[in-house]
Amino acid sequence: MTERKKPVGQPDKRRAIVTGALTLFARDGYTRAGLDAIAAEAGVSNRTIYNHFTDKAELFQTVIQESTRRVADTMVDIIDRHLSKVVDLEADLVDFGMAWLGVLTSDLAPHFALIRQINAEIEHIPPAALELWRDSGPGRTRRELAERLRRIAERGELAIDDPARAAGHLMLLISADNLTDRAALHDESALREMVAAGVHTFLHGYVRRPRHDAGEQ
Amino acid sequence: MTERKKPVGQPDKRRAIVTGALTLFARDGYTRAGLDAIAAEAGVSNRTIYNHFTDKAELFQTVIQESTRRVADTMVDIIDRHLSKVVDLEADLVDFGMAWLGVLTSDLAPHFALIRQINAEIEHIPPAALELWRDSGPGRTRRELAERLRRIAERGELAIDDPARAAGHLMLLISADNLTDRAALHDESALREMVAAGVHTFLHGYVRRPRHDAGEQ
Protein backbone atom coordinates (compact mmCIF):
# COMPACT_ATOMS: atom_id res chain seq x y z
CA MET A 1 0.00 0.00 0.00
CA THR A 2 2.90 2.32 0.73
CA GLU A 3 4.67 1.33 -2.46
CA ARG A 4 5.85 4.28 -4.50
CA LYS A 5 5.20 3.93 -8.18
CA LYS A 6 8.03 5.07 -10.36
CA PRO A 7 6.88 7.61 -12.90
CA VAL A 8 6.86 6.45 -16.49
CA GLY A 9 6.69 8.57 -19.60
CA GLN A 10 7.37 12.24 -20.05
CA PRO A 11 6.26 14.28 -17.06
CA ASP A 12 4.82 17.10 -19.13
CA LYS A 13 2.60 14.67 -20.98
CA ARG A 14 1.48 13.31 -17.69
CA ARG A 15 0.57 16.72 -16.38
CA ALA A 16 -1.29 17.54 -19.58
CA ILE A 17 -3.29 14.36 -19.15
CA VAL A 18 -4.14 15.12 -15.54
CA THR A 19 -5.22 18.69 -16.19
CA GLY A 20 -7.21 17.70 -19.25
CA ALA A 21 -8.83 14.90 -17.31
CA LEU A 22 -9.68 17.33 -14.53
CA THR A 23 -11.45 19.57 -17.01
CA LEU A 24 -13.57 16.81 -18.47
CA PHE A 25 -14.21 14.91 -15.24
CA ALA A 26 -15.36 18.15 -13.68
CA ARG A 27 -17.66 19.01 -16.55
CA ASP A 28 -19.04 15.61 -17.50
CA GLY A 29 -18.47 13.36 -14.52
CA TYR A 30 -16.61 10.10 -14.30
CA THR A 31 -18.86 7.99 -16.49
CA ARG A 32 -19.67 10.54 -19.17
CA ALA A 33 -16.09 11.68 -19.63
CA GLY A 34 -14.70 9.46 -22.38
CA LEU A 35 -11.05 8.60 -22.59
CA ASP A 36 -10.91 9.73 -26.20
CA ALA A 37 -12.26 13.13 -25.20
CA ILE A 38 -9.74 13.35 -22.38
CA ALA A 39 -6.94 12.43 -24.77
CA ALA A 40 -8.10 15.12 -27.21
CA GLU A 41 -8.38 17.70 -24.44
CA ALA A 42 -4.87 16.91 -23.29
CA GLY A 43 -3.52 16.95 -26.83
CA VAL A 44 -2.35 13.39 -26.36
CA SER A 45 -2.95 10.04 -27.93
CA ASN A 46 -5.45 7.68 -26.41
CA ARG A 47 -2.77 5.07 -26.00
CA THR A 48 -0.47 7.41 -24.08
CA ILE A 49 -2.92 7.65 -21.23
CA TYR A 50 -2.62 3.93 -20.67
CA ASN A 51 1.11 4.32 -20.64
CA HIS A 52 0.89 6.60 -17.60
CA PHE A 53 -2.13 5.13 -15.88
CA THR A 54 -3.31 1.57 -15.70
CA ASP A 55 -6.94 2.45 -15.49
CA LYS A 56 -9.56 5.09 -15.89
CA ALA A 57 -10.20 4.70 -12.19
CA GLU A 58 -6.55 5.29 -11.35
CA LEU A 59 -6.52 8.37 -13.54
CA PHE A 60 -9.57 9.66 -11.73
CA GLN A 61 -8.00 9.04 -8.36
CA THR A 62 -4.83 10.83 -9.40
CA VAL A 63 -6.81 13.80 -10.65
CA ILE A 64 -8.64 14.02 -7.35
CA GLN A 65 -5.50 13.78 -5.27
CA GLU A 66 -3.51 16.38 -7.17
CA SER A 67 -6.37 18.84 -7.47
CA THR A 68 -7.26 18.41 -3.81
CA ARG A 69 -3.68 19.01 -2.82
CA ARG A 70 -3.43 22.21 -4.80
CA VAL A 71 -6.73 23.62 -3.58
CA ALA A 72 -5.99 22.74 0.02
CA ASP A 73 -2.64 24.50 -0.26
CA THR A 74 -4.38 27.59 -1.58
CA MET A 75 -6.97 27.51 1.16
CA VAL A 76 -4.42 27.08 3.93
CA ASP A 77 -2.44 29.94 2.47
CA ILE A 78 -5.50 32.19 2.52
CA ILE A 79 -6.20 31.25 6.11
CA ASP A 80 -2.66 32.03 7.19
CA ARG A 81 -2.55 35.27 5.27
CA HIS A 82 -5.78 36.67 6.66
CA LEU A 83 -6.10 35.28 10.15
CA SER A 84 -2.56 35.32 11.52
CA LYS A 85 -2.74 38.88 12.73
CA VAL A 86 -6.23 40.02 13.46
CA VAL A 87 -6.87 43.65 14.31
CA ASP A 88 -10.56 44.15 13.53
CA LEU A 89 -12.07 40.70 13.90
CA GLU A 90 -15.26 41.19 11.93
CA ALA A 91 -13.63 43.15 9.11
CA ASP A 92 -10.77 40.68 8.86
CA LEU A 93 -13.17 37.76 8.75
CA VAL A 94 -15.07 39.40 5.91
CA ASP A 95 -11.85 39.96 3.98
CA PHE A 96 -10.93 36.38 4.63
CA GLY A 97 -14.32 35.24 3.38
CA MET A 98 -13.97 37.23 0.19
CA ALA A 99 -10.58 35.72 -0.51
CA TRP A 100 -12.03 32.30 0.32
CA LEU A 101 -14.85 32.73 -2.16
CA GLY A 102 -12.46 34.09 -4.75
CA VAL A 103 -11.02 30.62 -5.07
CA LEU A 104 -14.38 29.32 -6.26
CA THR A 105 -14.19 31.53 -9.34
CA SER A 106 -10.46 31.25 -9.92
CA ASP A 107 -8.69 28.84 -12.21
CA LEU A 108 -9.24 26.29 -9.47
CA ALA A 109 -12.97 26.39 -10.16
CA PRO A 110 -13.09 22.99 -11.92
CA HIS A 111 -12.02 21.39 -8.69
CA PHE A 112 -15.32 22.18 -7.03
CA ALA A 113 -17.27 20.76 -9.91
CA LEU A 114 -15.17 17.66 -9.39
CA ILE A 115 -16.13 17.67 -5.72
CA ARG A 116 -19.77 17.61 -6.72
CA GLN A 117 -19.03 14.60 -8.89
CA ILE A 118 -17.42 12.89 -5.94
CA ASN A 119 -20.37 13.67 -3.72
CA ALA A 120 -22.67 12.19 -6.32
CA GLU A 121 -20.74 8.94 -6.68
CA ILE A 122 -19.95 8.75 -2.99
CA GLU A 123 -21.64 5.37 -2.70
CA HIS A 124 -19.31 3.85 -5.26
CA ILE A 125 -16.06 5.10 -3.76
CA PRO A 126 -14.20 2.80 -1.38
CA PRO A 127 -14.50 4.25 2.13
CA ALA A 128 -10.75 4.13 2.71
CA ALA A 129 -10.00 6.34 -0.29
CA LEU A 130 -12.85 8.59 0.70
CA GLU A 131 -11.51 9.05 4.19
CA LEU A 132 -8.05 9.71 2.83
CA TRP A 133 -9.42 12.43 0.59
CA ARG A 134 -11.47 14.04 3.29
CA ASP A 135 -8.50 14.16 5.62
CA SER A 136 -6.10 15.71 3.13
CA GLY A 137 -8.63 18.08 1.59
CA PRO A 138 -11.47 19.73 3.47
CA GLY A 139 -10.34 18.18 6.73
CA ARG A 140 -6.94 19.79 6.46
CA THR A 141 -8.31 23.25 5.76
CA ARG A 142 -10.84 22.82 8.53
CA ARG A 143 -8.13 21.93 11.01
CA GLU A 144 -6.07 24.91 9.92
CA LEU A 145 -9.02 27.25 10.26
CA ALA A 146 -9.92 25.71 13.60
CA GLU A 147 -6.44 26.32 14.92
CA ARG A 148 -6.60 29.97 13.92
CA LEU A 149 -9.97 30.38 15.57
CA ARG A 150 -8.65 28.69 18.70
CA ARG A 151 -5.84 31.20 18.98
CA ILE A 152 -8.22 34.10 18.48
CA ALA A 153 -10.43 32.65 21.16
CA GLU A 154 -7.43 32.32 23.45
CA ARG A 155 -6.91 36.05 23.21
CA GLY A 156 -10.43 36.49 24.50
CA GLU A 157 -12.18 37.73 21.40
CA LEU A 158 -14.21 34.60 20.79
CA ALA A 159 -15.97 32.09 23.01
CA ILE A 160 -15.37 28.77 21.31
CA ASP A 161 -15.86 25.38 22.89
CA ASP A 162 -15.17 23.26 19.84
CA PRO A 163 -12.88 25.01 17.34
CA ALA A 164 -13.39 22.37 14.64
CA ARG A 165 -17.12 22.80 14.77
CA ALA A 166 -16.79 26.57 14.80
CA ALA A 167 -14.58 26.35 11.73
CA GLY A 168 -17.22 24.30 9.99
CA HIS A 169 -19.87 26.84 10.90
CA LEU A 170 -17.76 29.71 9.60
CA MET A 171 -17.04 27.98 6.30
CA LEU A 172 -20.72 27.29 5.78
CA LEU A 173 -21.89 30.77 6.71
CA ILE A 174 -19.35 32.50 4.49
CA SER A 175 -20.56 30.76 1.37
CA ALA A 176 -24.17 30.35 2.41
CA ASP A 177 -25.97 31.63 -0.66
CA ASN A 178 -23.51 29.82 -2.87
CA LEU A 179 -25.56 26.69 -2.41
CA THR A 180 -28.84 28.25 -3.46
CA ASP A 181 -27.82 30.86 -6.00
CA ARG A 182 -24.62 30.28 -7.89
CA ALA A 183 -25.21 33.29 -10.11
CA ALA A 184 -24.46 35.63 -7.22
CA LEU A 185 -20.87 34.46 -7.32
CA HIS A 186 -20.04 37.01 -9.98
CA ASP A 187 -21.66 40.06 -8.42
CA GLU A 188 -18.99 41.65 -6.28
CA SER A 189 -21.24 43.76 -4.08
CA ALA A 190 -23.86 41.05 -3.52
CA LEU A 191 -21.06 38.67 -2.73
CA ARG A 192 -19.59 41.01 -0.13
CA GLU A 193 -22.99 41.45 1.44
CA MET A 194 -23.45 37.70 1.65
CA VAL A 195 -20.08 37.24 3.30
CA ALA A 196 -20.68 40.12 5.69
CA ALA A 197 -24.03 38.66 6.68
CA GLY A 198 -22.48 35.24 7.21
CA VAL A 199 -19.68 36.62 9.33
CA HIS A 200 -22.14 38.68 11.33
CA THR A 201 -24.20 35.61 12.06
CA PHE A 202 -21.07 33.69 12.96
CA LEU A 203 -20.11 36.36 15.47
CA HIS A 204 -23.40 37.59 16.88
CA GLY A 205 -26.19 35.26 15.87
CA TYR A 206 -29.77 36.41 15.51
CA VAL A 207 -31.07 36.55 19.05
CA ARG A 208 -32.25 39.97 20.15
CA ARG A 209 -30.46 41.19 23.23
CA PRO A 210 -30.48 44.48 25.10
CA ARG A 211 -28.08 47.10 23.82
CA HIS A 212 -25.30 48.18 26.14
CA ASP A 213 -25.33 51.86 25.33
CA ALA A 214 -29.05 52.47 25.37
CA GLY A 215 -31.73 51.43 27.78
CA GLU A 216 -34.40 49.10 26.50
CA GLN A 217 -37.67 48.08 28.02
CA MET B 1 -45.46 23.89 -22.36
CA THR B 2 -48.52 24.00 -20.18
CA GLU B 3 -50.05 21.02 -21.92
CA ARG B 4 -51.27 18.33 -19.60
CA LYS B 5 -50.34 14.86 -20.74
CA LYS B 6 -53.06 12.33 -20.30
CA PRO B 7 -51.86 9.39 -18.27
CA VAL B 8 -51.41 6.15 -20.15
CA GLY B 9 -51.10 2.67 -18.73
CA GLN B 10 -51.94 1.44 -15.29
CA PRO B 11 -51.19 3.99 -12.63
CA ASP B 12 -49.75 1.47 -10.18
CA LYS B 13 -47.22 0.37 -12.79
CA ARG B 14 -46.31 3.96 -13.34
CA ARG B 15 -45.72 4.56 -9.66
CA ALA B 16 -43.64 1.41 -9.43
CA ILE B 17 -41.50 2.67 -12.29
CA VAL B 18 -41.03 6.08 -10.72
CA THR B 19 -40.09 4.74 -7.30
CA GLY B 20 -37.79 2.14 -8.78
CA ALA B 21 -36.18 4.75 -10.97
CA LEU B 22 -35.72 6.98 -7.94
CA THR B 23 -33.88 4.19 -6.17
CA LEU B 24 -31.49 3.54 -9.02
CA PHE B 25 -31.02 7.12 -10.12
CA ALA B 26 -30.19 8.02 -6.54
CA ARG B 27 -27.71 5.20 -6.16
CA ASP B 28 -26.06 5.12 -9.58
CA GLY B 29 -26.75 8.48 -11.15
CA TYR B 30 -28.43 9.28 -14.42
CA THR B 31 -25.87 7.75 -16.76
CA ARG B 32 -25.01 4.63 -14.80
CA ALA B 33 -28.59 3.68 -14.06
CA GLY B 34 -29.61 1.41 -16.92
CA LEU B 35 -33.18 1.12 -18.07
CA ASP B 36 -33.07 -2.65 -17.73
CA ALA B 37 -32.00 -2.29 -14.12
CA ILE B 38 -34.76 0.20 -13.48
CA ALA B 39 -37.28 -2.12 -15.07
CA ALA B 40 -36.06 -4.99 -12.91
CA GLU B 41 -36.17 -2.83 -9.78
CA ALA B 42 -39.71 -1.79 -10.56
CA GLY B 43 -40.76 -5.37 -11.36
CA VAL B 44 -41.76 -4.23 -14.79
CA SER B 45 -40.84 -4.99 -18.34
CA ASN B 46 -38.36 -2.84 -20.16
CA ARG B 47 -40.90 -2.07 -22.81
CA THR B 48 -43.48 -0.85 -20.31
CA ILE B 49 -41.31 2.06 -19.30
CA TYR B 50 -41.45 3.37 -22.83
CA ASN B 51 -45.19 3.03 -22.70
CA HIS B 52 -45.35 5.52 -19.83
CA PHE B 53 -42.41 7.75 -20.67
CA THR B 54 -41.07 8.80 -24.02
CA ASP B 55 -37.53 9.09 -22.85
CA LYS B 56 -35.01 8.35 -20.16
CA ALA B 57 -34.70 12.08 -19.71
CA GLU B 58 -38.43 12.49 -19.21
CA LEU B 59 -38.45 9.67 -16.68
CA PHE B 60 -35.64 11.37 -14.81
CA GLN B 61 -37.44 14.68 -14.80
CA THR B 62 -40.62 13.05 -13.52
CA VAL B 63 -38.71 11.32 -10.74
CA ILE B 64 -37.16 14.62 -9.69
CA GLN B 65 -40.46 16.47 -9.70
CA GLU B 66 -42.41 13.91 -7.72
CA SER B 67 -39.67 13.29 -5.18
CA THR B 68 -39.07 17.00 -4.73
CA ARG B 69 -42.75 17.59 -4.20
CA ARG B 70 -43.02 14.93 -1.54
CA VAL B 71 -39.92 16.02 0.35
CA ALA B 72 -40.90 19.68 0.24
CA ASP B 73 -44.31 18.77 1.62
CA THR B 74 -42.66 16.92 4.47
CA MET B 75 -40.29 19.76 5.20
CA VAL B 76 -43.01 22.37 5.20
CA ASP B 77 -45.04 20.18 7.50
CA ILE B 78 -42.14 19.92 9.93
CA ILE B 79 -41.66 23.68 9.88
CA ASP B 80 -45.32 24.32 10.59
CA ARG B 81 -45.48 21.71 13.29
CA HIS B 82 -42.45 22.94 15.24
CA LEU B 83 -42.34 26.68 14.67
CA SER B 84 -45.96 27.76 14.74
CA LYS B 85 -46.09 28.13 18.48
CA VAL B 86 -42.75 28.80 20.06
CA VAL B 87 -42.42 28.84 23.81
CA ASP B 88 -38.73 28.20 24.39
CA LEU B 89 -37.04 29.44 21.24
CA GLU B 90 -33.74 27.60 21.52
CA ALA B 91 -35.25 24.32 22.67
CA ASP B 92 -37.93 24.46 20.00
CA LEU B 93 -35.36 25.17 17.32
CA VAL B 94 -33.35 22.15 18.43
CA ASP B 95 -36.42 19.95 18.30
CA PHE B 96 -37.18 21.35 14.89
CA GLY B 97 -33.63 20.62 13.76
CA MET B 98 -33.85 17.03 14.96
CA ALA B 99 -37.08 16.49 13.06
CA TRP B 100 -35.48 18.16 10.05
CA LEU B 101 -32.50 15.83 10.13
CA GLY B 102 -34.76 12.87 10.70
CA VAL B 103 -35.97 13.23 7.15
CA LEU B 104 -32.45 12.59 5.89
CA THR B 105 -32.53 9.09 7.34
CA SER B 106 -36.17 8.35 6.64
CA ASP B 107 -37.60 6.57 3.64
CA LEU B 108 -37.12 9.84 1.82
CA ALA B 109 -33.36 9.39 2.07
CA PRO B 110 -32.88 8.46 -1.61
CA HIS B 111 -34.12 11.90 -2.54
CA PHE B 112 -31.02 13.55 -1.16
CA ALA B 113 -28.76 11.21 -3.03
CA LEU B 114 -30.71 12.28 -6.10
CA ILE B 115 -30.06 15.91 -5.20
CA ARG B 116 -26.35 15.19 -5.23
CA GLN B 117 -26.72 13.72 -8.67
CA ILE B 118 -28.46 16.87 -9.81
CA ASN B 119 -25.75 19.05 -8.33
CA ALA B 120 -23.16 17.02 -10.17
CA GLU B 121 -24.85 17.28 -13.55
CA ILE B 122 -25.93 20.85 -12.97
CA GLU B 123 -24.03 22.03 -16.04
CA HIS B 124 -26.04 19.75 -18.29
CA ILE B 125 -29.48 20.70 -17.00
CA PRO B 126 -31.40 23.41 -18.85
CA PRO B 127 -31.51 26.50 -16.62
CA ALA B 128 -35.27 26.83 -16.90
CA ALA B 129 -35.89 23.35 -15.50
CA LEU B 130 -33.27 24.00 -12.85
CA GLU B 131 -34.93 27.21 -11.73
CA LEU B 132 -38.29 25.49 -11.66
CA TRP B 133 -36.93 22.79 -9.40
CA ARG B 134 -35.19 25.19 -7.08
CA ASP B 135 -38.34 27.22 -6.66
CA SER B 136 -40.62 24.29 -5.90
CA GLY B 137 -38.11 22.41 -3.75
CA PRO B 138 -35.53 24.06 -1.51
CA GLY B 139 -36.82 27.50 -2.39
CA ARG B 140 -40.27 26.65 -1.12
CA THR B 141 -39.07 25.27 2.19
CA ARG B 142 -36.75 28.22 2.59
CA ARG B 143 -39.58 30.68 2.06
CA GLU B 144 -41.72 28.80 4.55
CA LEU B 145 -38.96 28.78 7.15
CA ALA B 146 -38.21 32.45 6.45
CA GLU B 147 -41.84 33.36 7.06
CA ARG B 148 -41.82 31.57 10.42
CA LEU B 149 -38.63 33.29 11.44
CA ARG B 150 -40.06 36.63 10.38
CA ARG B 151 -43.03 36.15 12.67
CA ILE B 152 -40.82 35.17 15.56
CA ALA B 153 -38.71 38.24 14.91
CA GLU B 154 -41.86 40.36 14.88
CA ARG B 155 -42.59 39.23 18.40
CA GLY B 156 -39.23 40.62 19.40
CA GLU B 157 -37.31 37.42 20.06
CA LEU B 158 -35.04 37.68 17.04
CA ALA B 159 -33.31 40.51 15.23
CA ILE B 160 -33.58 39.57 11.58
CA ASP B 161 -33.03 41.90 8.67
CA ASP B 162 -33.33 39.38 5.86
CA PRO B 163 -35.53 36.41 6.83
CA ALA B 164 -34.65 34.43 3.70
CA ARG B 165 -30.97 34.68 4.44
CA ALA B 166 -31.54 33.84 8.09
CA ALA B 167 -33.49 30.77 7.02
CA GLY B 168 -30.58 29.71 4.85
CA HIS B 169 -28.19 30.17 7.73
CA LEU B 170 -30.35 28.13 10.04
CA MET B 171 -30.70 25.26 7.58
CA LEU B 172 -26.96 25.15 7.08
CA LEU B 173 -26.09 25.33 10.75
CA ILE B 174 -28.54 22.63 11.73
CA SER B 175 -26.98 20.06 9.47
CA ALA B 176 -23.45 21.38 9.57
CA ASP B 177 -21.50 18.23 10.30
CA ASN B 178 -23.65 16.34 7.84
CA LEU B 179 -21.43 17.61 5.06
CA THR B 180 -18.19 16.41 6.61
CA ASP B 181 -19.21 13.31 8.49
CA ARG B 182 -22.19 11.41 7.23
CA ALA B 183 -21.62 8.61 9.69
CA ALA B 184 -22.74 10.81 12.55
CA LEU B 185 -26.23 10.78 11.12
CA HIS B 186 -26.99 7.56 12.95
CA ASP B 187 -25.69 8.48 16.39
CA GLU B 188 -28.63 10.03 18.19
CA SER B 189 -26.71 11.84 20.91
CA ALA B 190 -23.97 13.16 18.62
CA LEU B 191 -26.67 14.29 16.26
CA ARG B 192 -28.46 16.20 18.97
CA GLU B 193 -25.26 17.84 20.05
CA MET B 194 -24.57 18.92 16.48
CA VAL B 195 -28.02 20.42 16.13
CA ALA B 196 -27.79 22.13 19.53
CA ALA B 197 -24.43 23.64 18.58
CA GLY B 198 -25.80 24.83 15.26
CA VAL B 199 -28.86 26.40 16.86
CA HIS B 200 -26.70 28.03 19.50
CA THR B 201 -24.50 29.58 16.84
CA PHE B 202 -27.56 30.69 14.93
CA LEU B 203 -28.88 32.46 18.01
CA HIS B 204 -25.79 33.74 19.80
CA GLY B 205 -22.79 33.45 17.52
CA TYR B 206 -19.28 33.08 18.84
CA VAL B 207 -18.27 36.56 19.87
CA ARG B 208 -17.37 36.94 23.54
CA ARG B 209 -19.48 39.50 25.27
CA PRO B 210 -19.85 40.60 28.85
CA ARG B 211 -22.27 38.59 30.96
CA HIS B 212 -25.31 40.34 32.28
CA ASP B 213 -25.37 38.80 35.75
CA ALA B 214 -21.69 39.04 36.60
CA GLY B 215 -19.25 41.87 36.28
CA GLU B 216 -16.32 41.41 33.96
CA GLN B 217 -13.18 43.45 33.59
Next chain:
DNA sequence: TAGACATTACATCGATCGGTGTAGCGAATG
Protein backbone atom coordinates in the same frame (compact mmCIF):
# COMPACT_ATOMS: atom_id res chain seq x y z
C1' DT C 1 25.49 5.51 -34.63
C1' DA C 2 22.77 2.16 -32.21
C1' DG C 3 19.52 0.98 -28.94
C1' DA C 4 15.96 1.98 -25.63
C1' DC C 5 11.86 4.21 -24.79
C1' DA C 6 7.83 7.28 -25.34
C1' DT C 7 4.39 8.62 -28.39
C1' DT C 8 1.29 8.25 -32.19
C1' DA C 9 -2.37 6.68 -35.44
C1' DC C 10 -5.25 3.08 -36.41
C1' DA C 11 -7.70 -1.02 -35.98
C1' DT C 12 -10.20 -3.95 -33.15
C1' DC C 13 -12.67 -6.52 -29.47
C1' DG C 14 -16.21 -7.22 -26.06
C1' DA C 15 -19.54 -5.24 -23.36
C1' DT C 16 -23.10 -2.05 -22.25
C1' DC C 17 -26.90 0.76 -23.30
C1' DG C 18 -30.86 3.45 -25.23
C1' DG C 19 -34.42 2.58 -27.98
C1' DT C 20 -37.49 -0.13 -31.26
C1' DG C 21 -40.12 -3.96 -33.43
C1' DT C 22 -42.88 -7.89 -32.82
C1' DA C 23 -45.77 -11.36 -31.31
C1' DG C 24 -48.37 -13.32 -27.69
C1' DC C 25 -50.86 -13.15 -23.24
C1' DG C 26 -54.39 -11.56 -19.98
C1' DA C 27 -57.89 -8.73 -18.25
C1' DA C 28 -61.42 -5.48 -18.71
C1' DT C 29 -65.21 -3.56 -21.52
C1' DG C 30 -68.94 -3.50 -24.89
Next chain:
DNA sequence: CATTCGCTACACCGATCGATGTAATGTCTA
Protein backbone atom coordinates in the same frame (compact mmCIF):
# COMPACT_ATOMS: atom_id res chain seq x y z
C1' DC D 1 -67.82 -13.47 -27.75
C1' DA D 2 -65.08 -9.99 -29.86
C1' DT D 3 -62.38 -5.97 -29.28
C1' DT D 4 -59.29 -3.18 -27.14
C1' DC D 5 -55.48 -2.09 -24.39
C1' DG D 6 -51.65 -2.62 -21.51
C1' DC D 7 -48.02 -5.78 -20.17
C1' DT D 8 -44.37 -9.12 -21.09
C1' DA D 9 -40.60 -11.58 -23.17
C1' DC D 10 -37.31 -11.60 -26.67
C1' DA D 11 -34.66 -10.33 -30.35
C1' DC D 12 -32.35 -6.72 -32.47
C1' DC D 13 -29.97 -2.33 -34.07
C1' DG D 14 -26.68 1.32 -33.81
C1' DA D 15 -23.75 3.78 -31.06
C1' DT D 16 -20.58 4.47 -27.40
C1' DC D 17 -16.87 3.16 -24.57
C1' DG D 18 -12.97 1.00 -22.04
C1' DA D 19 -9.17 -1.36 -23.14
C1' DT D 20 -5.63 -3.77 -25.97
C1' DG D 21 -2.63 -4.90 -30.01
C1' DT D 22 0.41 -3.36 -33.49
C1' DA D 23 3.47 -1.08 -36.30
C1' DA D 24 5.65 3.16 -37.28
C1' DT D 25 7.74 7.59 -35.94
C1' DG D 26 10.34 10.42 -33.03
C1' DT D 27 13.64 11.45 -29.29
C1' DC D 28 17.08 11.04 -26.00
C1' DT D 29 21.23 8.95 -24.43
C1' DA D 30 25.29 5.79 -24.02
